[in-house]
Amino acid sequence: MCRAGVQFERNLSTVIQLFHVTKAYGGDAPVLSDVNLRVEKGEFIWLTGPSGAGKTTLLRLLFCAEAPTSGQILVGGRNVNRLSQGGVPYLRRNIGVVFQDFKLLDNRTVAENVGFALEVLGASDAHIRGRSLRRLDQLGLRSKADSLPARLSGGEQQRVAIARALVNEPALLLADEPTGNLDASLTDSILELLFDANARGTTVVVATHDRALLSRYRRRTVSLDRGKVVSDA
Amino acid sequence: MMAAHIAWRLVRRAAVNLWRAPLPSLVSVLTIALALFLGASFAVGVLSARRLLQGWGAEPSVTLYLDRSTSDDEAKALAGRIAETERTESVRYVDRAQALQRLRTELGDLGSALDGLPENPLPPSVEVIPAGSPGPNEVRALASRLGQLSHVVEVDYGREWLDRIEVLGRSMRNFGSGALALVLTAALLVVANTIRLAVYARRDEIEIMKLVGATNAYVRTPFLLEGMLQGLAGALLAVVGLEIVQRLVIPRAAAAFSFAAGAAAPHLAVAHFGILAGAGAVVGLLGSYLAVARFLRA
Numbered sequence: 001m002c003r004a005g006v007q008f009e010r011n012l013s014t015v016i017q018l019f020h021v022t023k024a025y026g027g028d029a030p031v032l033s034d035v036n037l038r039v040e041k042g043e044f045i046w047l048t049g050p051s052g053a054g055k056t057t058l059l060r061l062l063f064c065a066e067a068p069t070s071g072q073i074l075v076g077g078r079n080v081n082r083l084s085q086g087g088v089p090y091l092r093r094n095i096g097v098v099f100q101d102f103k104l105l106d107n108r109t110v111a112e113n114v115g116f117a118l119e120v121l122g123a124s125d126a127h128i129r130g131r132s133l134r135r136l137d138q139l140g141l142r143s144k145a146d147s148l149p150a151r152l153s154g155g156e157q158q159r160v161a162i163a164r165a166l167v168n169e170p171a172l173l174l175a176d177e178p179t180g181n182l183d184a185s186l187t188d189s190i191l192e193l194l195f196d197a198n199a200r201g202t203t204v205v206v207a208t209h210d211r212a213l214l215s216r217y218r219r220r221t222v223s224l225d226r227g228k229v230v231s232d233a
Numbered sequence: 234m235m236a237a238h239i240a241w242r243l244v245r246r247a248a249v250n251l252w253r254a255p256l257p258s259l260v261s262v263l264t265i266a267l268a269l270f271l272g273a274s275f276a277v278g279v280l281s282a283r284r285l286l287q288g289w290g291a292e293p294s295v296t297l298y299l300d301r302s303t304s305d306d307e308a309k310a311l312a313g314r315i316a317e318t319e320r321t322e323s324v325r326y327v328d329r330a331q332a333l334q335r336l337r338t339e340l341g342d343l344g345s346a347l348d349g350l351p352e353n354p355l356p357p358s359v360e361v362i363p364a365g366s367p368g369p370n371e372v373r374a375l376a377s378r379l380g381q382l383s384h385v386v387e388v389d390y391g392r393e394w395l396d397r398i399e400v401l402g403r404s405m406r407n408f409g410s411g412a413l414a415l416v417l418t419a420a421l422l423v424v425a426n427t428i429r430l431a432v433y434a435r436r437d438e439i440e441i442m443k444l445v446g447a448t449n450a451y452v453r454t455p456f457l458l459e460g461m462l463q464g465l466a467g468a469l470l471a472v473v474g475l476e477i478v479q480r481l482v483i484p485r486a487a488a489a490f491s492f493a494a495g496a497a498a499p500h501l502a503v504a505h506f507g508i509l510a511g512a513g514a515v516v517g518l519l520g521s522y523l524a525v526a527r528f529l530r531a
Contacts, residue, residue, distance in 0.1 A: 063444070086448070093446035103441055107253055120447035122239045164445070 008076030008094035010171050015041050015203045016062060021071035023057055023227075030069070031057045032227045039205065041171075044198040046214055047207040049224035055207035058224070059174045062205070063095050064088045076171060093121065096165030096173040096202075100180040102157045104149040104164075111136065111145040114163045121168070135163045139193060155186035162193050166202070173197055175206045179213070191217065243451070247458035250435075257431035258463055264427045265467025265516055268420030269509050270474045275416055279409035283402060293372045293395065297359045297379055298387040301329070305357075311384060312359050319375065322362040329353050356386065369395045417512075424516050428460055429524035439528050449529045456525045457518055464517020468510040475509075 016039035024030035032054045039045060047055050060066045061073055064080050073080045076094055083091060096117075104113050114132040123131075136142050139159045149157055158178060165173060175194060179187040191213070198204045208214075214221055223231040251258050299308055308326050316324040327335070332355040337344035363375055372390055380388040432439075442452050 089443070089446045089448045089451075091446075092444065097444055103437065103444070105438055105441060116441065117445035119242065120442060120445055120451055124238065125242075168445075 012077045013041050015039050015172055017074040019072040021068045024069045030227050035229055041203055044204045044219045046219055046221040053224040054227045056176055059176050063097055094171045096170040098161050098165050098175040098178045100177040102161040109146050110160050114167050117164050117168045135167045139163050155182050158190055166197055173202050173204045177208055243454045247455040251459055261427045261463045262466045264424050265464050265513055266470035269468055269471035269513055272416050273475055295361045295376045295390040297385045299357045299384045300386050301356045303384045308357050320364040322364045325360045327358045329355050329357050369399045421516055424520040425523040428520045432524045436528055453525050456521045460517035460521025461514050464513035468513025472506050
């Protein structure tokens with residue numbers, strides 16, 4: 001299914017590389033300015049900073065929802081600037097994305113939502129169903145497989161969204177404030193899922209402005225402020 | 234194998250989408266139906282009008298009025314010469330007595346008024362009907378040639394009528410094509426906008442499809458299939474509407490029409506319905522394509 005030339009190099013030791021990346025909209029002050037970043041395979045990193053620091057924009061650049069104004073971005077060894085419009089989908093099949101607002105389809109069942117990522121790859125119905133159920137099982141949602149998302153709690157919906165992001169065994173998982181809408185008790189269970197995925201080899205980047213998380217789970221932390229990397233430790 | 238598999242899924246997706254959101258689909262279907270109905274009615278209207286005009290302009294004849302002193306033999310010889318030299322359908326000599334008799338018949342009850350005339354005032358004439366169906370210019374040329382012949386005093390070929398019908402026919406053709414193009418363009422825009430609203434309601438789905446790595450073609454195909462199905466459904470509805478009009482309205486109008494035009498009223502045949510179905514499918518497809526395009530850019 002992968003197109004030659006846009007294949008995500010899963011064996012590279014470096015998954016993400018940013019060189020002097022700047023992103024600006026129109027004549028406004030840049031949202032990101034001169035960002036350099038290197039993320040190795042198997043890392044788990046926090047991307048933090050106050051609202052408006054550029055966390056979301058950085059993630060959007062990584063899954064090609066936007067293009068940088070200047071600078072180079074390599075994801076899975078591919079220079080996204082040189083990726084054609086037609087190549088973007090093939091890159092994205094190696095990247096799972098999780099949002100604060102879940103982005104589930106209301107008119108599809110939980111299992112269908114999870115299987116959605118496999119559908120576009122052309123997998124058979126039986127294969128999709130089997131893999132979705134297995135993934136839901138791992139996340140403790142097997143019993144909700146045929147419910148509609150609206151019948152689930154916020155924590156359960158986010159677990160479904162994570163199941164969808166992971167069903168494909170992506171090399172890279174990007175999460176934008178995945179616990180932003182959830183209370184503290186649910187936050188830990190969601191983060192456990194992300195740590196699990198990381199333990200199985202997926203590189204994970206989580207954007208959050210919640211400093212309590214950073215101190216509770218010590219991992220490499222990249223701090224952004226007004227579009228610049230202010231610390232990386 | 235894989236391709237067939239994906240194709241089947243996309244077709245199924247299109248069907249499910251139509252089923253799950255029947256209202257926006259219905260609006261698109263009705264819009265397309267209305268557009269096609271109006272377009273077809275308009276086309277039939279223009280066609281009828283043109284045929285009516287052709288009926289009026291048909292069978293041009295040229296009448297040569299001869300000098301009243303022309304003898305029967307001279308007139309007959311003239312008619313014979315015309316029949317030999319010109320391409321004619323018929324050449325008929327009408328002597329003065331026949332002309333008077335014809336006038337009497339045309340006047341009907343008033344015909345008796347002619348009895349009071351001291352003498353027959355009508356000139357003898359030769360009526361020439363050209364062969365085939367000559368255009369106005371040919372009739373004009375024929376008339377001027379015949380006007381040169383001896384004994385001919387006056388030539389009458391309904392010139393004003395011919396000229397008028399010609400101008401009317403031309404302007405109707407131009408107006409008809411222009412208006413039809415306008416109606417179809419408007420229909421396409423309305424349909425594209427209607428479908429765009431339906432697509433807009435599903436922008437989340439498009440966003441998520443793109444997020445999980447669906448190609449543009451994969452995202453677009455179900456929408457195109459839906460658009461095509463809506464177009465076909467709209468065409469079917471338009472055909473039903475046109476057929477009803479044809480059954481109920483045209484028979485009543487047809488009698489008046491064939492009397493006026495001397496030809497049968499135009500009416501929609503199976504081939505026309507095929508064209509309508511094709512137009513519906515194309516409008517639906519194109520409308521969907523335009524509607525989805527803007528959501529695929531991100």
